[in-house]
Amino acid sequence: MSGGGGVPARPVPALSARGARIAAGVPGLLDGGFALYVADPFDRERNPEGVVNLGTSENRLCFDLIEERVTLCMIVVVVWLPHSSVLNLNHRGGGVSVKEHLFCFFQITVMNGCCAVFATLSTVLCDPGGDFPWKGTVCSCCILQLQFGVTAVSHCWFFFFQGIRVRVLVLINPNNPLGDIYPAQLLKECLEFAHRHELHVIMDEIYMLSVYDDTTFTSVLSLDSLPDLERTHFMWGFSKDFGMSGIRVGVLYTRNHEIQKAVNQLAVFHSCPGPVQHILTQVLKDRDWLDNVFFPTNKKRLKEAQNLLVDGLADIGIPVLKSSGGLFVWADFRKFLKSQTFEAELELWQKLLDKKLLISPGKAFYCHEPGWFRLVFSDSVDKIYLCKLVLLLIHHVVACKLWKTLALQIMCSNLPIPSQLARALLALV
Amino acid sequence: MIPKQHRGGAIGRGAPRMSGGGGVPARPVPALSARGARIAAGVPGLLDGGFALYVADPFDRERNPEGVVNLGTSENRLCFDLIEERVSVAACRLLCCFLTISKRPGNNLAWRKSSLGLLTVLTAFTRIFPWKGTVCSCCILQLQFGVTAVSHCWFFFFQGIRVRVLVLINPNNPLGDIYPAQLLKECLEFAHRHELHVIMDEIYMLSVYDDTTFTSVLSLDSLPDLERTHFMWGFSKDFGMSGIRVGVLYTRNHEIQKAVNQLAVFHSCPGPVQHILTQVLKDRDWLDNVFFPTNKKRLKEAQNLLVDGLADIGIPVLKSSGGLFVWADFRKFLKSQTFEAELELWQKLLDKKLLISPGKAFYCHEPGWFRLVFSDSVDKIYLCKLVLLLIHHVVACKLWKTLALQIMCSNLPIPSQLARALLALV
Numbered sequence: 001m002s003g004g005g006g007v008p009a010r011p012v013p014a015l016s017a018r019g020a021r022i023a024a025g026v027p028g029l030l031d032g033g034f035a036l037y038v039a040d041p042f043d044r045e046r047n048p049e050g051v052v053n054l055g056t057s058e059n060r061l062c063f064d065l066i067e068e069r070v071t072l073c074m075i076v077v078v079v080w081l082p083h084s085s086v087l088n089l090n091h092r093g094g095g096v097s098v099k100e101h102l103f104c105f106f107q108i109t110v111m112n113g114c115c116a117v118f119a120t121l122s123t124v125l126c127d128p129g130g131d132f133p134w135k136g137t138v139c140s141c142c143i144l145q146l147q148f149g150v151t152a153v154s155h156c157w158f159f160f161f162q163g164i165r166v167r168v169l170v171l172i173n174p175n176n177p178l179g180d181i182y183p184a185q186l187l188k189e190c191l192e193f194a195h196r197h198e199l200h201v202i203m204d205e206i207y208m209l210s211v212y213d214d215t216t217f218t219s220v221l222s223l224d225s226l227p228d229l230e231r232t233h234f235m236w237g238f239s240k241d242f243g244m245s246g247i248r249v250g251v252l253y254t255r256n257h258e259i260q261k262a263v264n265q266l267a268v269f270h271s272c273p274g275p276v277q278h279i280l281t282q283v284l285k286d287r288d289w290l291d292n293v294f295f296p297t298n299k300k301r302l303k304e305a306q307n308l309l310v311d312g313l314a315d316i317g318i319p320v321l322k323s324s325g326g327l328f329v330w331a332d333f334r335k336f337l338k339s340q341t342f343e344a345e346l347e348l349w350q351k352l353l354d355k356k357l358l359i360s361p362g363k364a365f366y367c368h369e370p371g372w373f374r375l376v377f378s379d380s381v382d383k384i385y386l387c388k389l390v391l392l393l394i395h396h397v398v399a400c401k402l403w404k405t406l407a408l409q410i411m412c413s414n415l416p417i418p419s420q421l422a423r424a425l426l427a428l429v
Numbered sequence: 430m431i432p433k434q435h436r437g438g439a440i441g442r443g444a445p446r447m448s449g450g451g452g453v454p455a456r457p458v459p460a461l462s463a464r465g466a467r468i469a470a471g472v473p474g475l476l477d478g479g480f481a482l483y484v485a486d487p488f489d490r491e492r493n494p495e496g497v498v499n500l501g502t503s504e505n506r507l508c509f510d511l512i513e514e515r516v517s518v519a520a521c522r523l524l525c526c527f528l529t530i531s532k533r534p535g536n537n538l539a540w541r542k543s544s545l546g547l548l549t550v551l552t553a554f555t556r557i558f559p560w561k562g563t564v565c566s567c568c569i570l571q572l573q574f575g576v577t578a579v580s581h582c583w584f585f586f587f588q589g590i591r592v593r594v595l596v597l598i599n600p601n602n603p604l605g606d607i608y609p610a611q612l613l614k615e616c617l618e619f620a621h622r623h624e625l626h627v628i629m630d631e632i633y634m635l636s637v638y639d640d641t642t643f644t645s646v647l648s649l650d651s652l653p654d655l656e657r658t659h660f661m662w663g664f665s666k667d668f669g670m671s672g673i674r675v676g677v678l679y680t681r682n683h684e685i686q687k688a689v690n691q692l693a694v695f696h697s698c699p700g701p702v703q704h705i706l707t708q709v710l711k712d713r714d715w716l717d718n719v720f721f722p723t724n725k726k727r728l729k730e731a732q733n734l735l736v737d738g739l740a741d742i743g744i745p746v747l748k749s750s751g752g753l754f755v756w757a758d759f760r761k762f763l764k765s766q767t768f769e770a771e772l773e774l775w776q777k778l779l780d781k782k783l784l785i786s787p788g789k790a791f792y793c794h795e796p797g798w799f800r801l802v803f804s805d806s807v808d809k810i811y812l813c814k815l816v817l818l819l820i821h822h823v824v825a826c827k828l829w830k831t832l833a834l835q836i837m838c839s840n841l842p843i844p845s846q847l848a849r850a851l852l853a854l855v
């Protein structure tokens with residue numbers, strides 16, 4: 001499209017005030033880091049000098065299994081296409097078939113991603129200007145776990161005094177970024193707390209099938225009764241548990257009829273394509289593959305990868321919070337900060353990024369204490385070793401002898417070591 | 430007439446469900462926000478309501494011959510065989526490598542979710558009220574667009590509503606006609622003079638079936654207001670893929686791009702879908718030598734069939750060149766020239782299992798106009814004709830009998846209730 005044919009317009013703002021605010025939004029830390037990775041992604045053969053991504057929460061460990069299973073579904077799609085329901089208009093909020101294999105399909109809505117689910121819920125539960133959903137879990141781990149009741153109440157009052165009315169409590173279980181799991185009793189206490197304060201609860205269980213040790217995971221769906229059924233809403237998606245963050249499918253399950261009606265009105269703006277629904281239905285129907293191949297294999301690979309990263313971090317004196325679920329660990333880098341400030345945390349983050357290692361600073365998760373980082377382990381072994389390598393190089397306080405030992409180990413391995421790191425290692429050895 | 434909602438609540442196999450009853454009943458605090466309550470209270474429009482009835486009881490030649498024949502929903506099913514074959518090839522080559530890559534939008538041409546979602550996103554930036562300036566009676570709009578548009582703008586201004594956006598649909602929905610290049614330029618100039626944004630919805634741009642020259646806004650040498658002209662298209666109509674949910678926005682306005690990109694995460698297009706469609710679009714040979722010519726030919730044939738059929742029973746249509754439908758004049762069949770009579774006629778047709786779209790749904794200012802979609806199988810067009818026959822008030826009995834005989838002698842699967850009614854006529 002080319003311009004230049006008319007009188008220059010008088011300076012009327014192109015966007016609405018709301019549009020201008022949206023346009024002015026700057027990428028957050030997580031998005032900013034991801035953009036740098038996308039611009040220069042590590043690849044063993046094609047870009048060994050690229051950014052190693054342990055920042056983005058994606059599960060790439062079972063890609064081989066998923067690829068095979070989904071490809072089989074694509075062949076089935078060929079058979080289904082003549083029915084035309086797959087390519088033509090489907091039901092707003094998800095076709096019957098896919099919902100049937102999720103839960104009680106009368107009360108669920110399928111949308112194009114959990115972002116869409118969350119945005120839609122926020123739209124119908126909160127009014128612009130005054131209402132505020134609160135993610136009650138993004139605080140320092142220990143304080144949250146042990147003092148949740150006190151912390152939550154104090155936070156609510158904090159917002160109230162600021163004139164912000166809290167309407168929704170968002171709970172993420174297994175937790176992001178901590179990776180731990182709410183004991184059943186704590187979960188019930190959270191729900192009771194929300195009920196007393198008449199808050200809606202959005203239970204985000206997007207990692208519910210990514211529990212890799214033997215801790216008992218209690219889903220809200222498994223509780224015999226809820227304090228406030230009409231205000232408890234369940235959210236899940238295919239992005240994490242199935243490693244399909246690009247398929248863009250999220251699910252909302254709520255028993256609140258008014259919310260269902262409102263959400264269904266908006267679902268047309270977040271539709272899930274027919275072919276995608278069809279493929280995922282086939283995957284979900286295959287209980288044999290799920291129970292005997294995918295889930296056990298995924299659990300095993302998650303555990304192995306988590307062990308590898310945790311041991312690697314321990315070797316260089318970085319403790320992590322004990323975790324049982326999710327795709328990441330919550331690591332304690334406090335001793336490496338020049339000062340106990342968020343500026344120092346971001347400086348460390350940037351230094352790692354300069355060395356082509358992307359991890360996620362606690363500030364991005366509104367952690368109240370600087371020095372905590374989230375590291376994602378659900379990718380190839382190479383990347384975990386490279387992460388360790390980079391961390392080595394900026395390690396301020398480990399004795400020189402230990403550096404050399406570890407450096408030797410890595411030099412003797414078969415890893416493709418980025419050249420700049422190789423040179424730095426040689427200098428150490 | 431109440432559209433059927435979901436079909437009941439069988440619990441999925443082994444799936445737990447959330448159960449209440451464990452706590453103190455909440456004090457009566459409204460569950461939804463004020464905004465949420467307004468959204469929840471929205472009732473389905475005429476088009477959605479009609480579609481829901483069709484979905485609940487869809488005509489199928491073998492499995493449900495008594496079902497609702499759908500000439501209401503604008504979908505192109507004529508080239509499904511070609512698309513099926515081409516998409517299957519693309520699908521089989523899909524390596525699933527896009528499952529873990531969330532495509533991030535970028536550049537001027539951005540992948541978005543459905544056109545409807547797109548319109549909403551653009552509306553969000555442009556304040557109160559976008560105005561679809563083309564949903565008026567056909568002739569008046571075409572010839573007097575300038576006057577009509579200005580008078581409409583002033584109408585809204587006097588009501589305290591500030592118009593920010595002009596939405597133009599070309600080829601037009603529901604009229605099916607095409608803006609001549611000169612008229613298009615006049616519209617753009619008009620918008621520029623009033624500092625309106627223009628959303629050019631060209632979703633039917635590749636569904637032009639006669640030899641009328643179609644001028645896309647993208648082909649104009651220059652635009653009066655490049656920063657306020659935004660182009661929209663999708664795969665739903667031209668490729669008959671309304672279920673694939675892919676719409677495209679093209680704008681040169683950098684601020685709008687930034688804002689739209691911020692919201693795009695809530696309207697993402699799955700990686701595998703983007704990949705398949707990319708393969709289809711890259712195959713210029715298939716597009717230029719197979720799909721486009723075949724689609725054009727089948728659209729023209731189907732349109733002729735419907736137009737001739739309607740003419741046989743005295744229903745004229747607006748001359749059209751694009752889109753998947755015709756704009757038909759049912760005014761003489763209304764009991765009175767009112768929208769109540771129009772809806773009564775619409776309901777009567779629906780009772781006879783024929784779904785068409787009343788002009789009221791398109792904010793037509795004059796009752797008696799209906800949109801009929803022709804881009805489906807021949808059977809459905811004949812059945813439409815059949816139903817229209819049966820409620821035809823003013824055609825001479827002899828003509829009824831002749832046509833009824835023709836249809837009885839054809840090989841069409843005639844729904845039993847219609848067959849009985851026809852036998853009574855013959």
